[in-house]
Amino acid sequence: MSERFHERFPDYDVLDKWDSPSWNDQTRAVVNRRLHQVPDRRFLSEAEWQILEAVCERLIPQPDRRDRPVPIVPFIDEKLFKNQGDGYRFEAMPPMRDAWRRGIAAIDDEARARWGGGFRELPANQQDAVLRAIQHNDTRSAAWQGLSAKRFFSNLLLREVVSVYYAHPAAWSEIGFGGPASPRGYVRLGFDRRDSWEAEERYAR
Amino acid sequence: MPASPRAKDGRAPDVFRPGGWIPMRCRRDEDEVDFAIVGTGAGGGTLACKLAEAGFSVVALDAGPYWRPLEDFASDEYEQRKLFWLGERITGGDDPVQLGDNNSGQSVGGSTVHFQMVSLRFRPDRFKARSRLGYAVDWPIEPEEMWRYYDLTEDALKIAGPVNYPWGPPRGRYPYRQHEMNAAGLILARGCEALGVKWAATPLATISAPRGKAHPCVYRGFCKFGCSTNAKQSALVTWIPWAIEAGAEIRDLAMVGRIEVGPHGKVTGLEYHREGQWRRQRAKNVVVAGYAIETPRLLLNSACPQFPDGLANGSGKVGKFFMVQSNHAVYGTFDEEIRWYKAPPSLAICEHWNYAETGKDFPGGYAFMSQGPLPIEWAGTITGQRGLWGMELRNEMAKYNHQAGLKIVGEVLPQEKNRVELAGETDEYGLRIPRVVFSYGEEDRKLYRHSIRFMSAALEAAGGRDIWSAEDTAHLGGTCRMGSSPNDSVTNADGRCWDIPNLWICDGSLFPTVAGVNPSLTIQALAWRIGDRIRELGRRGEL
Ligand SMILES: Cc1cc2nc3c(=O)[nH]c(=O)nc-3n(C[C@H](O)[C@H](O)[C@H](O)COP(=O)(O)OP(=O)(O)OC[C@H]3O[C@@H](n4cnc5c(N)ncnc54)[C@H](O)[C@@H]3O)c2cc1C
Numbered sequence: 001m002s003e004r005f006h007e008r009f010p011d012y013d014v015l016d017k018w019d020s021p022s023w024n025d026q027t028r029a030v031v032n033r034r035l036h037q038v039p040d041r042r043f044l045s046e047a048e049w050q051i052l053e054a055v056c057e058r059l060i061p062q063p064d065r066r067d068r069p070v071p072i073v074p075f076i077d078e079k080l081f082k083n084q085g086d087g088y089r090f091e092a093m094p095p096m097r098d099a100w101r102r103g104i105a106a107i108d109d110e111a112r113a114r115w116g117g118g119f120r121e122l123p124a125n126q127q128d129a130v131l132r133a134i135q136h137n138d139t140r141s142a143a144w145q146g147l148s149a150k151r152f153f154s155n156l157l158l159r160e161v162v163s164v165y166y167a168h169p170a171a172w173s174e175i176g177f178g179g180p181a182s183p184r185g186y187v188r189l190g191f192d193r194r195d196s197w198e199a200e201e202r203y204a205r
Numbered sequence: 206m207p208a209s210p211r212a213k214d215g216r217a218p219d220v221f222r223p224g225g226w227i228p229m230r231c232r233r234d235e236d237e238v239d240f241a242i243v244g245t246g247a248g249g250g251t252l253a254c255k256l257a258e259a260g261f262s263v264v265a266l267d268a269g270p271y272w273r274p275l276e277d278f279a280s281d282e283y284e285q286r287k288l289f290w291l292g293e294r295i296t297g298g299d300d301p302v303q304l305g306d307n308n309s310g311q312s313v314g315g316s317t318v319h320f321q322m323v324s325l326r327f328r329p330d331r332f333k334a335r336s337r338l339g340y341a342v343d344w345p346i347e348p349e350e351m352w353r354y355y356d357l358t359e360d361a362l363k364i365a366g367p368v369n370y371p372w373g374p375p376r377g378r379y380p381y382r383q384h385e386m387n388a389a390g391l392i393l394a395r396g397c398e399a400l401g402v403k404w405a406a407t408p409l410a411t412i413s414a415p416r417g418k419a420h421p422c423v424y425r426g427f428c429k430f431g432c433s434t435n436a437k438q439s440a441l442v443t444w445i446p447w448a449i450e451a452g453a454e455i456r457d458l459a460m461v462g463r464i465e466v467g468p469h470g471k472v473t474g475l476e477y478h479r480e481g482q483w484r485r486q487r488a489k490n491v492v493v494a495g496y497a498i499e500t501p502r503l504l505l506n507s508a509c510p511q512f513p514d515g516l517a518n519g520s521g522k523v524g525k526f527f528m529v530q531s532n533h534a535v536y537g538t539f540d541e542e543i544r545w546y547k548a549p550p551s552l553a554i555c556e557h558w559n560y561a562e563t564g565k566d567f568p569g570g571y572a573f574m575s576q577g578p579l580p581i582e583w584a585g586t587i588t589g590q591r592g593l594w595g596m597e598l599r600n601e602m603a604k605y606n607h608q609a610g611l612k613i614v615g616e617v618l619p620q621e622k623n624r625v626e627l628a629g630e631t632d633e634y635g636l637r638i639p640r641v642v643f644s645y646g647e648e649d650r651k652l653y654r655h656s657i658r659f660m661s662a663a664l665e666a667a668g669g670r671d672i673w674s675a676e677d678t679a680h681l682g683g684t685c686r687m688g689s690s691p692n693d694s695v696t697n698a699d700g701r702c703w704d705i706p707n708l709w710i711c712d713g714s715l716f717p718t719v720a721g722v723n724p725s726l727t728i729q730a731l732a733w734r735i736g737d738r739i740r741e742l743g744r745r746g747e748l
C-alpha cells in the first residue's frame with residue numbers, strides 16, 4: 001500500500017475564502033472552534049487516548065503534515081464526553097460509550113494476542129495487520145466477547161474517524177471540495193466548469 | 206442550538222429575518238383546543254395549516270428546535286447533525302437499518318428541513334397495487350383523488366420541474382421552471398440516452414425564481430444539512446408560517462411522552478415535556494405525526510388500563526409493516542471534472558422502472574437519480590462499502606471531483622414481521638426507546654439487484670470507469686397503515702383511528718405501500734386531503 005498522498009490541488013486552500021461571500025458568520029464560528037478550540041481530554045483515560053491516537057495514525061496517516069496533523073481523537077473524546085450518539089445502535093452492541101471503551105481495549109489486546117506487544121509498540125505493518133483482522137472479524141483476543149469486532153471497526157471507529165477528518169478544512173482542500181458556500185453558492189455547473197472561487201486541479205490520476 | 210423554546214409568549218421566530226419575530230396566538234394548557242398535533246413535519250405541518258385555515262384551534266408540538274435558517278445554519282456537515290433525530294434507537298433484523306441522519310429529523314418542519322427536495326408522484330396504479338398490479342395491498346383512496354391533491358401541493362410549494370414530464374398520465378407543467386442541470390445530472394442523461402430510456406429534470410421543492418422573501422436556489426449543495434437561503438420549500442418556511450398566520454400555535458422543544466385517554470375511551474389531551482417539566486395540553490382531538498418510528502412508539506408508550514396493548518392497536522397492527530426504501534447506488538470515476546458538490550444533489554431522474562412492466566423480474570418499481578454527497582457522507586460510503594482506510598482512502602477521496610453516481614429510491618414491499626416495537630431501555634425522559642426490526646424480502650432483493658445491473662450499464666455508457674455498487678436504505682413508511690377494515694389496519698382513509706374516533710394519524714406511517722418514489726410530496730398531499738376531510742366531517746357534525 002502506498003504511503004504517499006498524491007496532491008492534486010497544491011495551490012488550493014479553502015480557508016482563503018474565509019472573508020469571501022462563500023462564508024457566513026455562523027460557518028466562520030463553527031470552523032473557528034474546530035481550528036482553534038480543539039477539545040481537551042475529558043472522557044477517555046490517558047492510556048485509551050494514546051492507543052486511539054496510534055490507531056488514527058494508521059486509519060488516516062498524515063506523513064505530509066508531521067508537524068500539524070488534523071486532530072481526530074480530541075473530537076471523538078468530546079463526542080463521548082457529551083454522549084452524543086448517532087441515533088441508533090445495532091442490536092447486540094453495547095451503548096456507545098461502553099462500545100468505545102471496550103473496543104479500544106480489545107484492539108490493544110488483539111495486538112498482544114497476535115504480536116505479543118501493545119498496539120502502540122508495534123511497527124506500522126503489524127498495526128495494519130491487527131486492524132485488518134479486526135475489520136474482517138478474524139480476531140484472536142477474548143476481549144471481543146459481546147462486541148462484534150467488525151461492527152465496532154466499521155460502524156463506530158472508522159466511521160467516526162473519517163467524519164472528524166473530513167470535517168476539517170485541510171481535508172476539504174486536499175480533495176478539492178468547494179467547502180462552505182453561503183450566501184454565495186455556484187454558477188458554473190457543467191462538465192469541466194469551474195467558478196473562480198473553486199479549486200483548480202493540477203494533477204489528475 | 207437554541208437551548209430554550211423560541212415560540213412562546215405570543216410570538217414565533219420569523220424564518221425570513223435574522224432575529225425576527227412574527228406574532229402567534231398562544232393557548233393555555235388548560236384550554237381544550239380542537240386539535241393537538243404531535244410533530245410538525247411533512248404531515249403535521251401541512252395539517253396544522255389546513256386545520257387552522259378551516260377555523261379549528263390548533264396547537265402543534267415538536268420535540269425539535271425552531272430554527273431561523275438564515276442565522277442558524279452553517280455550511281457544515283458536522284455541525285448540521287443538529288437537524289437529525291439522534292435519540293437512541295435499537296436496530297435489528299437480517300438487514301438492520303441505519304437510522305439517525307439516514308432518515309429522520311427533529312426540528313420544527315421535521316425531516317423536510319434536511320430533505321433533498323425530490324418531489325414525485327406515485328404512478329396512479331401504485332395506489333391500487335393489489336387490484337391493478339397484483340402485489341401488496343391497495344390504498345383506501347382513489348388515485349385520481351391523490352393526483353388532484355398532488356396538483357394543489359405542487360402549486361403550494363412552487364415545485365420546479367419540467368414543462369413536460371415524460372412518464373405517466375399527462376400532468377400540467379410544473380409551477381416553477383426546472384433547474385439548470387449540473388454535470389452529475391448530465392451523467393445520468395448520457396447514460397439514459399445510451400440505454401434508450403427517458404430522463405428528466407427532477408421536480409424539486411426548491412425555487413428556481415424568487416418567491417416572496419425567499420431567494421432562488423444558489424446551488425450551494427448543502428441541502429441535506431439545511432438550506433441557509435430559504436430556497437428550499439421545507440415545511441419550516443411554508444406550512445408553518447402559513448399555519449401561524451391562520452391562527453395555529455407551534456410549540457418547539459416540546460417532547461410528547463403520552464396521549465391521555467378519558468373514561469369513555471376517547472383521548473383527552475397529551476403530556477409533554479418542555480422547559481424542564483412535564484405539562485398537559487387538553488384537546489378534543491389528538492393527531493400523531495411523528496413519522497414511522499416515533500408515531501407507533503408514542504401509541505405504544507401510551508398504553509393504559511383501557512388499552513393495555515397501546516392506543517389504536519385493536520388490530521395488533523401498530524408498529525407492523527414497517528418499510529424503508531432501498532437506496533442502492535453505483536459509483537464510477539470520470540475523466541471530466543464533475544464537482545458533484547454543486548447544486549441540489551439529485552437534479553436528474555429516470556422513472557422508467559416505475560412505469561415499465563416488461564424487462565423486470567419484481568413487482569414494485571424504482572426511480573434512480575444523480576448524486577452529490579458532501580465529503581463526510583462520501584467518506585462514509587467509501588469506508589462503509591469498500592472498507593478502505595489508510596493512505597488508500599485519502600488517495601481515493603482525492604478523486605472526489607471526478608466521481609459521479611446513480612442511486613435508487615426502490616419500493617420495499619410491506620411485511621408484517623418488519624416492525625417497530627418498544628425496547629426495555631428508556632431515554633432521558635423515562636420513555637421506552639424503539640426497537641426497529643427489518644429484513645428485505647425476496648422481491649425487494651430482486652428489485653435492487655436489477656437496479657444495480659441497469660445503473661452500472663448506464664454509468665459505463667456515460668463514460669464511467671472503476672464502477673462499484675453500494676447498498677443503503679432511505680425513508681420510512683408503514684407502521685400505522687390506513688385501510689378499509691379495522692381488522693388489518695390502524696386508521697381509515699381519513700387517518701382516523703378505528704378504535705378511538707378522536708385520535709388521528711397524519712404522516713408517513715399511514716402508507717400501506719411506499720412505491721418507488723420519495724415520500725414527502727405524497728405525505729403532504731395526503732395531509733391536505735385529511736385536512737379537507739376533517740373540515741367536511743366537522744361541518745357534518747361527525748367529529
Ligand atoms: C437525508 C434525507 C433526505 C430526504 N430527501 C427526501 C426527498 O428528497 N424527497 C422526499 O420526498 N423525501 C425525502 N426525505 C424523506 C422525508 O423528509 C420524510 O419522508 C418526511 O419528512 C416525513 O414526514 P413526516 O411528517 O412523516 O415526518 P417528519 O417530517 O420527520 O416530522 C416528524 C416530526 O415529529 C417530531 N416528533 C416525533 N415524535 C415526537 C414526539 N413524541 N413529540 C414531539 N415531536 C415529535 C419530530 O421532531 C419531527 O420534527 C428525506 C429524508 C432524509 C433523512
Ligand code: SF4
Pocket residue numbers: 185411421422423424425426427428429431432433434435436437548549
Ligand atoms: S442548493 Fe439550493 S436548496 Fe440546496 S441548500 Fe443550496 S440554496 Fe438551498
